[in-house]
Amino acid sequence: MDERFLKPYNANETEPRIYKRWEESGLFNPDTPKSLQPSGKTFSIVLPPPNVTGTLHTGHAIMLAIEDAMVRYHRMRGDKTLWLPGTDSAAIATQSKVESEIYKKEKKTRHDIGREDLLRRIDAFTKQSHDTITGQIKAMGSSVDWSREAYTLDEKRTNAVMTAFVRMYRDGLIYRGDRIVNWDPNMQTTVSDEEIEYIEETTPFYYLKYGPFIIGTARPETKFGDKYVVMHPDDLRYQQYKQGDTIDVEWINGTITATIIKDTAIDMEFGTGVMTITPWHDLTDFDIAERHGLDKEQIIDERGLLLPIAGEFSGQHIKKARKDIVEKLKQKGLVEKIDEKYVHRIAISSRGGGTIEPQIKRQWWLGVDREFTITHSELSTIPSGSKTTMKKILRSVLETKDVQIVPDRFEKVYLHWVDTLRDWCLSRQLWFGHRIPVWYKADEIRVQAESPGLDWQQDPDTLDTWFSSGLWTFSTLGWPEKTDDLKTYHPTSVLETGYDILFFWIIRMIEMSAFHTGQVPFRYVYLHGLVRDSKGRKMSKSLGNIVDPLDMIAKYGADALRMALIVGNPPGNDISLAEEKIKSYKLFANKVWNASRFVLMQIGKLDASLKPEIVEADQRHIAAFNELIQDITKEMEEKHYYLAAEKLYHHFWHTFADVILEESKPIFTGTDEKASLSRMWVLRTMLTAYLSMLHPFMPFITEEIWFLVGHTHSFLMTESWPTKIS
RNA sequence: GCGUCCUUAGCUCAGUUGGUAGAGCGUUCCCUUCACACGGGAGAGGUCGCAGGUUCGAGUCCUGCAGGACGCACCA
Numbered sequence: 001m002d003e004r005f006l007k008p009y010n011a012n013e014t015e016p017r018i019y020k021r022w023e024e025s026g027l028f029n030p031d032t033p034k035s036l037q038p039s040g041k042t043f044s045i046v047l048p049p050p051n052v053t054g055t056l057h058t059g060h061a062i063m064l065a066i067e068d069a070m071v072r073y074h075r076m077r078g079d080k081t082l083w084l085p086g087t088d089s090a091a092i093a094t095q096s097k098v099e100s101e102i103y104k105k106e107k108k109t110r111h112d113i114g115r116e117d118l119l120r121r122i123d124a125f126t127k128q129s130h131d132t133i134t135g136q137i138k139a140m141g142s143s144v145d146w147s148r149e150a151y152t153l154d155e156k157r158t159n160a161v162m163t164a165f166v167r168m169y170r171d172g173l174i175y176r177g178d179r180i181v182n183w184d185p186n187m188q189t190t191v192s193d194e195e196i197e198y199i200e201e202t203t204p205f206y207y208l209k210y211g212p213f214i215i216g217t218a219r220p221e222t223k224f225g226d227k228y229v230v231m232h233p234d235d236l237r238y239q240q241y242k243q244g245d246t247i248d249v250e251w252i253n254g255t256i257t258a259t260i261i262k263d264t265a266i267d268m269e270f271g272t273g274v275m276t277i278t279p280w281h282d283l284t285d286f287d288i289a290e291r292h293g294l295d296k297e298q299i300i301d302e303r304g305l306l307l308p309i310a311g312e313f314s315g316q317h318i319k320k321a322r323k324d325i326v327e328k329l330k331q332k333g334l335v336e337k338i339d340e341k342y343v344h345r346i347a348i349s350s351r352g353g354g355t356i357e358p359q360i361k362r363q364w365w366l367g368v369d370r371e372f373t374i375t376h377s378e379l380s381t382i383p384s385g386s387k388t389t390m391k392k393i394l395r396s397v398l399e400t401k402d403v404q405i406v407p408d409r410f411e412k413v414y415l416h417w418v419d420t421l422r423d424w425c426l427s428r429q430l431w432f433g434h435r436i437p438v439w440y441k442a443d444e445i446r447v448q449a450e451s452p453g454l455d456w457q458q459d460p461d462t463l464d465t466w467f468s469s470g471l472w473t474f475s476t477l478g479w480p481e482k483t484d485d486l487k488t489y490h491p492t493s494v495l496e497t498g499y500d501i502l503f504f505w506i507i508r509m510i511e512m513s514a515f516h517t518g519q520v521p522f523r524y525v526y527l528h529g530l531v532r533d534s535k536g537r538k539m540s541k542s543l544g545n546i547v548d549p550l551d552m553i554a555k556y557g558a559d560a561l562r563m564a565l566i567v568g569n570p571p572g573n574d575i576s577l578a579e580e581k582i583k584s585y586k587l588f589a590n591k592v593w594n595a596s597r598f599v600l601m602q603i604g605k606l607d608a609s610l611k612p613e614i615v616e617a618d619q620r621h622i623a624a625f626n627e628l629i630q631d632i633t634k635e636m637e638e639k640h641y642y643l644a645a646e647k648l649y650h651h652f653w654h655t656f657a658d659v660i661l662e663e664s665k666p667i668f669t670g671t672d673e674k675a676s677l678s679r680m681w682v683l684r685t686m687l688t689a690y691l692s693m694l695h696p697f698m699p700f701i702t703e704e705i706w707f708l709v710g711h712t713h714s715f716l717m718t719e720s721w722p723t724k725i726s
Numbered sequence: 727g728c729g730u731c732c733u734u735a736g737c738u739c740a741g742u743u744g745g746u747a748g749a750g751c752g753u754u755c756c757c758u759u760c761a762c763a764c765g766g767g768a769g770a771g772g773u774c775g776c777a778g779g780u781u782c783g784a785g786u787c788c789u790g791c792a793g794g795a796c797g798c799a800c801c802a
Contacts, residue, residue, distance in 0.1 A: 008762085008764075009764090205802095215802070216802060217802060218801085219802090230802085266802080267800080267801090267802085270801080270802070271802065272802095274802085276802075277802075278802090282802080284800085284801090284802080285802080342801095343801090344801070345801065409730060409731075410730090412729075412730070413729080413730065413797065413798085416728085416729070416730095416797085416798065416799095417797085417798075419798095420798070420799070567740090568739055568740060568749085568750085570740085570742095572731085573731085573732090573739090574732095574795090574796095575738090576738060576739085578737085578738065578751080580737095580738090580750080580751050580752090581738075581739095581750070581751075583751090583764090584750060584751070585750095586764070587762095588764095589764090590762065590764045590765095591761095591762070591764080591765090593762080593764095594761040594762035594764090594765090595761065595762075596761085597761050597762085598761030598762080599761085600761095601761070634742095635742085640742070642740080643740080643741095646740075646749075646750095649749090649750095657761085657762085658766080658767095661761075662766085665759095
């Protein structure tokens with residue numbers, strides 16, 4: 001017996017060695033010939049690309065554990081199995097991280113060091129991050145095909161992004177428009193609706209006299225230019241005022257002419273039922289102004305400073321100006337009353353941390369209600385050549401089950417989200433990312449990847465990072481080339497990710513994939529829960545309760561960590577991860593190790609090629625075990641990995657080890673040769689099947705045992721999944 | 727306001743189509759038996775949030791309520 005087997009199992013020594021053997025074998029690549037019987041099916045997953053912003057956290061570890069279990073299971077079933085890895089440049093997250101580090105160390109902003117230098121530094125940072133991340137993916141045992149690794153900013157993916165933008169512009173889906181955006185004054189960029197967090201704040205609410213009306217506002221500093229007063233058309237209190245009537249009112253900096261507007265967006269119950277609007281800095285107001293064709297005027301600049309319209313307050317920061325403005329309003333007798341306990345929600349940029357100030361900006365947009373002709377479609381209810389919109393596609397793929405979401409309650413959430421979806425702002429005033437492929441010369445615009453000539457200026461903005469992420473399932477397979485990979489692996493089989501990312505990523509993948517390939521990006525969406533600590537709190541740096549997967553691997557081994565992350569973790573439910581749970585699976589790994597050693601010690605006399613006569617007691621064990629195989633296989637097929645892993649754990653320990661191995665001891669020391677040989681065969685056969693079934697969950701230790709019991713020229717990884725022993 | 731989820735043993739959670747409750751950790755007692763003390767055996771511990779309903783039968787389906795978490799919308 002190999003001397004390694006005589007010592008306790010050492011995960012730290014074993015895991016890197018095994019991973020190296022796997023990598024060298026080329027077996028992660030589906031093109032490498034396998035010895036097992038091919039099923040004729042394919043199974044493909046693209047790894048949701050981690051952001052190159054540092055290191056992986058437990059959420060990534062869950063993703064890797066579940067996906068690897070899926071992938072290894074399908075590989076053992078003989079499916080042509082591809083798991084394609086990659087990383088995401090994550091424009092805003094990465095740039096803000098690098099910028100803040102530069103500022104911390106050198107007190108310099110990006111404008112001090114310039115575009116070129118900043119990009120060079122980001123590049124260095126992302127390379128280091130990339131290496132850390134790939135190291136962690138390997139440490140988890142992930143059987144990804146490194147030969148196909150992709151990066152959102154590499155040459156092929158950049159080409160895909162450019163091609164996608166140009167085609168969508170050509171078909172009228174992408175347009176340029178002056179519309180209201182979420183402006184982050186700290187990062188000096190637009191951010192998407194999904195990148196905003198809301199916090200509650202108690203703030204004074206002012207009731208101001210506006211001519212004959214009383215209007216309410218929490219933000220008097222934005223009110224300088226308000227010259228439209230809006231009320232509900234059905235509000236009887238104001239029925240003497242007609243749409244378009246004008247009245248002169250005394251306001252902050254003198255008399256202005258106000259125009260009456262009637263609009264149903266007004267809530268008659270709220271405040272006095274009358275409001276004035278600030279279309280440049282408020283989405284609802286913007287919509288009202290659009291409906292009635294009203295003027296829009298900018299009050300606050302991109303840095304949060306008041307513009308000349310504010311008169312004496314011009315150049316002041318809005319946060320500082322409020323007090324003085326209120327004071328002036330009081331002196332003019334325009335303050336009716338102040339409600340000090342108004343609870344207001346303010347928007348914060350989740351990346352930059354700044355208070356979002358809506359602004360009207362000329363940006364590039366993707367229209368979700370714009371009609372286009374889908375030239376090629378494989379979607380169930382949308383024929384090739386028909387006219388459709390992104391929203392229609394988004395609804396249809398779910399209703400027809402072209403895409404299935406698990407757990408299915410998220411389908412409702414998805415549909416609700418689609419209903420409220422607005423046009424997608426693609427422009428970002430960031431430097432790190434895909435530069436928008438649009439060129440200007442005076443009033444001329446060209447949309448193409450390459451510069452049309454020296455006197456053309458490229459749009460200074462970059463694309464929202466989710467634009468390239470949306471292409472991910474097919475850009476990684478070689479699109480826009482018509483590659484074999486694309487034909488073989490797209491649509492992908494499963495997208496596995498956290499439910500928190502459902503909307504900003506999944507919806508965009510479906511939009512992009514439908515438009516560019518006529519296919520759904522994936523058939524099945526498996527949403528895992530978020531990791532919480534033992535007190536049920538979300539893991540975050542500020543709470544200091546982050547569990548680093550690498551620490552856990554060092555302490556307990558990747559196999560134990562994987563089991564702890566999978567068992568009891570059904571889709572969509574958050575799990576709390578206590579270190580004791582990981583520890584208990586380390587003990588299990590040890591159990592598997594020792595039980596295997598025992599079996600190997602006992603079956604020495606058994607001729608490997610001959611099957612002995614099986615005694616009746618053993619036939620009962622075999623029958624029960626075959627039921628287990630069926631049950632586990634069913635759970636794997638239904639993607640109940642959390643149940644399959646738990647049942648295997650339970651049966652291996654409490655049936656195989658505690659009952660069958662224990663009752664074998666007197667048989668082996670006894671004199672009944674027939675019973676002894678029969679039992680040897682049963683132990684060997686059952687152990688092999690157990691190792692196979694445990695392999696998707698605990699790949700390292702099972703592969704190591706496979707080697708130590710004598711399979712030095714094959715891999716358990718590519719052995720067939722057990723069906724029945726007899 | 728609209729919607730979703732959770733509430734089961736001290737703790738963390740399973741319980742897949744309804745059939746008189748399970749796991750891990752913890753805990754009590756016994757066992758240093760030659761695979762494993764990173765172990766084995768035995769045990770204690772729950773009126774399944776509350777109130778109704780459907781059913782021969784409900785932790786499991788329906789209604790209402792309470793507490794908690796989350797998503798979306800509004801927020802002048």
